[in-house]
Amino acid sequence: MRIAVxxxxxxxxxxxxxxxxxxxxxxxxxDPVVKPLYNYGTR
Incomplete structure (x- = not known):
């Protein structure tokens, strides 16, 4: 009984x-921020 409890x-x-x-x-x-990415490095 104790095991069941x-x-x-x-x-x-x-x-x-x-x-x-x-x-x-x-x-x-x-909510996710919908903004363009700036300064994300050189391509």
Missing amino acids: ATLAGIVLALLTSFGIVRVVTTAQQ
């Missing part, structure tokens, strides 16, 4: 952690 708790913690990481990553991304 520990397994369930581990699964719940893993799901919450992965959801939190995905949420932080998606909110940290900004």
Whole structure:
């Protein structure tokens, strides 16, 4: 019984952690800047 509870708790913690990481990553991304490249070296 303890093993089942520990397994369930581990699964719940893993799901919450992965959801939190995905949420932080998606909110940290900004819109790409659409500007021409200047001073990028000689061709």
